[in-house]
Amino acid sequence: MTHLGYLMAGWGISLVVLGGYAFRLVRRGRSLSALVPEDRRRWLESSGTDSD
Amino acid sequence: MAGRDERPGNTGSRGSRLLGCVALASLVVLGVLAFFLTGPDVRLHPTTGEEFGQFDAVRMLYLHVPMAVLMYASFMLCAAASVGVLVKRTPWWDVMAHSTAEVGTVLCGLVLVTGSIWGRPVWNTWWEWGDVRLMTTLVLFLLFAGYLALRRTTTDPRRQERKAAVVALVAVLDIPLVNRSVAWWENRTLHQRSTLEELKIQDLTLFTLMFGFLTFGLVVWWLTLQRFRVGWLERAAIDHAVGSAIAERRSETSADELDAAIGVTDEQAGEASP
Amino acid sequence: MTDDAGPEPPSLDLTPRPARPAAGQRRGALALLLLLVGGVAFVLLRTLGDASLFFYDVAEAVELRSDLGDSRFRVVGTPQPGLVVTESDGGSAVVFTLCAGDVLADVVHQGDPAELFQPGVPVVLQGVWTAGRPPALDGLSNAAEDGWYLRTDHMVVKHDNDYRSDGAELEPCGAAG
Numbered sequence: 001m002t003h004l005g006y007l008m009a010g011w012g013i014s015l016v017v018l019g020g021y022a023f024r025l026v027r028r029g030r031s032l033s034a035l036v037p038e039d040r041r042r043w044l045e046s047s048g049t050d051s052d
Numbered sequence: 053m054a055g056r057d058e059r060p061g062n063t064g065s066r067g068s069r070l071l072g073c074v075a076l077a078s079l080v081v082l083g084v085l086a087f088f089l090t091g092p093d094v095r096l097h098p099t100t101g102e103e104f105g106q107f108d109a110v111r112m113l114y115l116h117v118p119m120a121v122l123m124y125a126s127f128m129l130c131a132a133a134s135v136g137v138l139v140k141r142t143p144w145w146d147v148m149a150h151s152t153a154e155v156g157t158v159l160c161g162l163v164l165v166t167g168s169i170w171g172r173p174v175w176n177t178w179w180e181w182g183d184v185r186l187m188t189t190l191v192l193f194l195l196f197a198g199y200l201a202l203r204r205t206t207t208d209p210r211r212q213e214r215k216a217a218v219v220a221l222v223a224v225l226d227i228p229l230v231n232r233s234v235a236w237w238e239n240r241t242l243h244q245r246s247t248l249e250e251l252k253i254q255d256l257t258l259f260t261l262m263f264g265f266l267t268f269g270l271v272v273w274w275l276t277l278q279r280f281r282v283g284w285l286e287r288a289a290i291d292h293a294v295g296s297a298i299a300e301r302r303s304e305t306s307a308d309e310l311d312a313a314i315g316v317t318d319e320q321a322g323e324a325s326p
Numbered sequence: 327m328t329d330d331a332g333p334e335p336p337s338l339d340l341t342p343r344p345a346r347p348a349a350g351q352r353r354g355a356l357a358l359l360l361l362l363v364g365g366v367a368f369v370l371l372r373t374l375g376d377a378s379l380f381f382y383d384v385a386e387a388v389e390l391r392s393d394l395g396d397s398r399f400r401v402v403g404t405p406q407p408g409l410v411v412t413e414s415d416g417g418s419a420v421v422f423t424l425c426a427g428d429v430l431a432d433v434v435h436q437g438d439p440a441e442l443f444q445p446g447v448p449v450v451l452q453g454v455w456t457a458g459r460p461p462a463l464d465g466l467s468n469a470a471e472d473g474w475y476l477r478t479d480h481m482v483v484k485h486d487n488d489y490r491s492d493g494a495e496l497e498p499c500g501a502a503g
Contacts, residue, residue: 110489
């Protein structure tokens with residue numbers, strides 16, 4: 001395969017950045033959730049069915 | 053429920069977890085299509101008879117082009133939400149504008165980086181100062197980075213929402229310039245014209261590119277959803293902290309002090325008592 | 327506070343106030359904002375202010391030869407088949423003929439050519455017009471031989487937008503066409 005180094009760099013950087021950003025969002029969401037009552041997390045299903 | 057409250061929460065719901073799993077699986081399939089099932093771009097030159105094309109560097113296309121299109125979509129959504137901020141003035145629109153701007157800026161940065169990496173073998177340059185497509189994209193990135201910087205000048209997102217909405221609406225004017233630059237200033241850019249508009253792509257290459265749009269659509273949807281929930285939580289956390297502080301302050305204050313604070317005299321308080 | 331507190335203005339202010347970031351954080355964000363505004367201004371000046379970033383095609387470059395004089399400019403065209411690798415000014419150079427339509431211009435490109443450089447694939451070159459006969463001209467099959475050549479030192483490939491396996495709608499030019 002030609003240009004493999006460039007391909008690995010392009011795909012690698014993109015996946016690492018997107019993955020890192022996703023991880024940061026999830027972690028920030030977790031820390032903020034702890035500060036907020038459950039009824040303000042409006043995307044959760046009712047407490048009986050939510051699997052959080 | 054006390055038991056539930058003790059566990060750390062998160063921004064996940066059943067739907068978003070499913071969406072995340074589908075997006076991840078799609079990324080894996082896209083990788084297989086891009087690296088193993090599609091071929092390199094090799095053609096025979098009609099006059100020289102020699103092989104020419106981008107060869108394997110074309111595999112960057114399946115990443116770069118979908119991210120660019122989803123970047124446009126994110127910024128357009130940001131502009132629409134910014135109109136909502138100015139007209140409706142509800143938190144939903146502002147959180148949506150902020151979320152789509154942030155996701156779009158991440159994509160814009162990656163579009164610049166992957167374009168630069170692709171350009172080195174194919175164009176023979178990492179970057180061309182003065183190239184209209186590259187420059188307008190860089191300006192778009194800087195404008196939205198400015199939008200995000202403006203929002204960081206305060207810890208309460210509500211303080212800058214109207215100014216930020218105006219910045220977003222100005223920044224988004226650059227999108228037609230970015231998109232049409234390859235047609236309007238063909239002699240000021242190395243970037244090729246749109247392949248899809250002229251449908252100069254077919255078979256598995258076209259399918260893989262379309263699958264790339266679907267995959268990055270799912271990824272961006274998931275990221276925007278999570279970012280929206282984080283933004284919503286940031287506001288809720290501020291409100292909750294303020295409410296808790298007031299309640300705490302009230303609990304530390306005697307009834308007499310509270311009466312004094314709101315200007316009720318002892319006589320009035322006595323009359324009001326049962 | 328005791329029972330004999332008079333009807334003085336209350337000292338307990340319960341009005342919620344949004345939190346303000348620390349002064350350092352605010353200054354940092356403002357500095358970043360200024361840096362970004364400066365970045366946009368720099369990019370616009372760089373893009374709009376440098377006329378050499380505009381590409382002439384070969385026919386325009388030939389027509390404007392006297393106006394261009396010693397100034398550096400960019401030219402886009404298609405290399406003709408028949409390249410000669412030679413020595414020039416103590417370094418390696420590629421000599422070839424660039425064309426657009428039926429207009430030709432000889433080129434001496436100093437340094438390594440682009441990785442995907444080959445006859446028939448358009449390139450953008452940056453350099454100056456030079457009077458005289460280029461080196462190794464006899465090795466070219468269809469040279470312009472008009473007493474001038476382009477001395478260039480920057481080459482980028484202008485790739486097409488065709489991804490079809492049989493797609494090669496490149497515009498023919500010069501003898502190759």
